[in-house]
Amino acid sequence: MWQGRVGVLALVVVAILAGIPMCAAGGGGGANQLEVYSWWTGPGEEEGLAAMAQEFQAKNAGVTFVNAAVSGGAGSNAKAILASRLLANDPPDSYQRHAGLELEDDVRSGKVRDLSALYDREGWRDVLPKGLLDNLTIDGKIYAVPVNIHRANLMWYTPATLDKLGLAGPPKTWAEFLEQAEKIKQAGLTALAIGPQWTQKHLFETVLLGELGADKYERLFAGSLDWTAPEVEAALATYQRVLSYSDLRSASGDWQPQIDRVVQGTAVYAVMGDWASGYLEGTKKQRWQQGYAAVASPGSDGVYSFLSDAFTLPTGARNPELAEKWLIECGSTAGQNLFNPKKGSIPARVDADAKLYPGYLGWALGQWRDKRTRIVGSLAHGVVANNAYNAEIDSALGLFNQNGDLPKLAATLESTYEATR
């Protein structure tokens, strides 16, 4: 009997203890609290967010900054949890999305507020490049504030490997790449290192951009150029040939080991976004233009294919005034200069202090600010395709890896575009 009572009492105590944190979590959100939702938990980005949060709290005394970051899966875990919260109309005060059409669903479902007035008030339209503003605009309005810019269309290599193979320099076009690739293959090396599924999609968009050029690339994703058009089918065929010179069959499990193969010299090139620079400098202790180098991917010189992390103002935010202040911090020169050097990206604003960005970042910043640079958005990172279309492209490319059926790939991409617009 005693044992029974003790057991029951223990259960009650456990249940009450378990209930306390739930009440705290559910009932929280005081008047002076700002909950910011992101997937910035990796090295560099976490410190960058902390630095911005610290400055935000210094400017807004008495405000508690709640960092609701969710780690894992390059943001895909965070996105799944965020979807649940948005569907339950329980949004954080501000949440992270990739700038561009990744936000389209949120906009069409009325989950985020129009920030056009804030842009006018803060004068952001004058300090952000037009190409970026165009890609940020959905149905004529702007709904997100970009903090950083990453570049997607880059080809990474080590100068030493090129010297060893007697290659004069990285290829200027994909046709030249294929010529070099044959030579590299005969030398017993892998021409192009590749990684998990998303890195293949990243390569896919890069080949399309290089083969079609910026205008046709944009028209393709805007729906005014068909996937079954002859020039697009030719570009798809190039993608297939490029893949055949990659290590697709023994693809790395993640993007870091993919880059490692280039550093070790078993592979010559890798197409990757410029977060690779932070990894090469930090983890691999390599120096820009010495241990490693990068150029615009073949056929895309003078084109800047960007992706950007941006913050929003959700419609049901508990504290919209504070959230707006947070967005002002995100869009400010000070905030972007606190965040970007730590994360290894460049500020979206063109008026930030260039001295803070040495090495690769300095080069990227120069290109970003160059008036002649043509800015386009990345596919794999949510700028030019909405979530539904992006997920369907994943399936189509995965199946293409198995069946190698080009006409079918083109037809699927065309029909799913119509179905998901």
Next chain:
Amino acid sequence: MTPAEGPHGLELIGTTTAHRPRHAQAGVETDWLHQPPAPVSRPSRMRRVPGWLAGLGLMAPSLILIGIFIYGFIGWNVRVSFTSWKGLTPVYDFVGLDNYTALWNDARWRTDARNIVIFTTVFVVGALALGFVMALLLEKGARGEGFYRGVFLFPMAISFIATAIVWRWLLDNGSGADTAGLNQLFSDLGLGFLRSDWHKSDSSWAIAAVALPAGWALSGYVMALFLAGMRAIPNTFRESARIDGASEWQVLWYVMRPALRPVTFSAVLILIHISLKTFDLIYALDQGNLKIDTPSLYMWFTTFDGGFYDRGATIATVLLIGVVLIIGPYIRYWLRSERR
């Protein structure tokens, strides 16, 4: 699909579990007070509160919770599978079987269905065979049994995510200077001909390689099940068979095998339903590689990356039906043997 109840669901569970022990406590308390004249007071109390009502009262909280959080959400999920809900705006229209026919014509779904059948077959047969052999060896009285039992069971204590990350390296299929993992081990041992592309092979059986980490994680558990089953067979059975002149193989086949049938049956069903639901292992092993894609992964990606809630719910429903078709007979068997 994960129901979108968010923190409210959690709160509800919290508060109701706090209620439940209070009911139970009341019952215990009365018992405690009437303890000394127990034989007299018990029937009189039973007359005041009918037994079925007390039983219902005690069961009510969990019935309500299961009703809402299991069956309610299953029903809701089935409902969503008949809608055209895409994206962050829920739509509760009715499109009939459209989603089911679309799924049937979906090339990725067909690959997934084939994959899950291959994976389940290889994994269940492999884990069962391995578990049985290990149990048999331990049963024969290997020295240091406790140690081996621990060693074999230990992988089950590791989460599938961690297992997958270790095996991602072990199953690396790089060649030449990039050789690593098991292939490296093979070539170091002079067994280079065993080199395999594992789950990245071009064969449509590529997913069978995933049965290696899955079997590694769960064969110890199967071993424990079999070991318990073997220990439950009275030694006299085997003794008498041996006295009758049966060989060890005959003892195994004619005495142990029939006696182990219930254990085998539960092991198979447990393994099958784990296999059908396997998600985290494959997710962490090689994300997005369609060679090892399964229905549960497709469900996750299409729902949360693409916002195809209708298709996700349809996959969940088909998966549920698949599990029920397999678990159903198990429950029937279990109920029948209970009644006996």
